[in-house]
Amino acid sequence: MSSVSNLKQHTETELLEGLRAGDEGCARQLVEAHAGRMLAVARRFLDDEDAAQDAVQDAFASAFAAIDRFRGDSALGTWLHSILVNAALKRVRADRRRHEISLDDLMPVFDGNGCRLEPLQGRILPVDQLLERQEVRDGVRKAIACLPEGYRAVVLLRDIEGYNTDEAAAALSISVGALKVRLHRGRAALKRLLEPLLEEGMS
Amino acid sequence: MVRQRDSGTPAGQVVNIYRKLMRRVRWVLSRAPHMIRCSEFEDFILDYLDDDLPSAEQRKFDFHLRLCPECRIYLDAYQTSVALGRAVCDELDDAIPESVPEDLVAAVLAAREFGYEGG
Ligand SMILES: [Zn+2]
Numbered sequence: 001m002s003s004v005s006n007l008k009q010h011t012e013t014e015l016l017e018g019l020r021a022g023d024e025g026c027a028r029q030l031v032e033a034h035a036g037r038m039l040a041v042a043r044r045f046l047d048d049e050d051a052a053q054d055a056v057q058d059a060f061a062s063a064f065a066a067i068d069r070f071r072g073d074s075a076l077g078t079w080l081h082s083i084l085v086n087a088a089l090k091r092v093r094a095d096r097r098r099h100e101i102s103l104d105d106l107m108p109v110f111d112g113n114g115c116r117l118e119p120l121q122g123r124i125l126p127v128d129q130l131l132e133r134q135e136v137r138d139g140v141r142k143a144i145a146c147l148p149e150g151y152r153a154v155v156l157l158r159d160i161e162g163y164n165t166d167e168a169a170a171a172l173s174i175s176v177g178a179l180k181v182r183l184h185r186g187r188a189a190l191k192r193l194l195e196p197l198l199e200e201g202m203s
Numbered sequence: 204m205v206r207q208r209d210s211g212t213p214a215g216q217v218v219n220i221y222r223k224l225m226r227r228v229r230w231v232l233s234r235a236p237h238m239i240r241c242s243e244f245e246d247f248i249l250d251y252l253d254d255d256l257p258s259a260e261q262r263k264f265d266f267h268l269r270l271c272p273e274c275r276i277y278l279d280a281y282q283t284s285v286a287l288g289r290a291v292c293d294e295l296d297d298a299i300p301e302s303v304p305e306d307l308v309a310a311v312l313a314a315r316e317f318g319y320e321g322g
Binding site: 024027028031032035036039044053056057060061064108110111113114115116117118120121122124125127130131136137140141143144155156159160165180183184187188190191194195198 | 218226229230240241242243244245248249253271272273274275276277279280281283284285286287288289290291292293294302303304307308310311312314315316
């Protein structure tokens with residue numbers, strides 16, 4: 001039975017039936033189809049490669065255990081993605097930083113009267129124009145990876161995964177106030193790191 | 204810490220003198236009713252972008268934004284950075300999945316067989 005399953009690609013409905021019946025070939029197909037993307041997302045949250053792989057393994061374990069409760073009102077991939085995000089969040093460490101960057105150095109600067117000292121001159125290019133540049137896309141990826149995990153997770157949840165403030169706070173088990181502080185600091189740091197890429201005539 | 208761009212060139216010096224002067228003007232303005240300082244403006248940004256500012260604060264925020272070029276630039280760059288982050292991550296989601304270490308696949312399948320339920 002399972003050797004036959006190994007040979008043919010199932011539709012999502014067949015795959016689901018097979019998974020519920022405990023078919024090993026279907027399980028393998030599910031893992032092979034989704035693990036790559038899930039690992040890529042896990043790496044976005046977690047600096048440590050082992051932690052990222054562990055998160056993927058946790059996510060699949062949760063998914064196999066919960067497959068009977070999967071309602072099919074979203075695609076399997078979407079369902080797995082949300083399980084993976086939760087698994088990755090459990091491994092996020094608020095204080096772990098890879099490049100030893102200090103977020104304090106990346107915060108906006110004000111003079112003694114509370115007036116902003118803004119290093120940019122104001123010719124910020126439109127987003128779609130910036131995205132045409134490979135150096136900008138690489139720079140953005142690097143800048144996100146530079147953020148300490150605890151801040152990065154908040155930025156990823158709110159700005160990329162589309163969680164609202166309450167959902168993101170609950171997912172990270174922190175207060176709404178703490179979440180807002182981290183989100184603002186994370187975004188401000190990102191802005192600071194991206195400054196050299198945002199203006200015309202700079203590089 | 205803050206870069207003063209082109210401060211060596213005459214044009215750069217003029218720009219820096221102008222900006223310094225404008226900071227002074229803003230500081231005087233900041234004592235006017237309804238005028239907040241840049242540092243207070245900073246604290247409102249998150250709620251402003253979430254449409255969560257109470258109307259009185261919203262008015263102060265808008266008023267400051269009109270008068271303060273530095274905060275306008277800052278907010279523009281802040282929002283641009285958020286948009287870039289989103290676009291670049293979405294791009295990754297659409298990309299062809301990278302190859303997965305075979306031992307990870309094997310571990311996942313083995314764990315399933317032994318009924319491991321995640322951690
Ligand atoms: Zn200002």
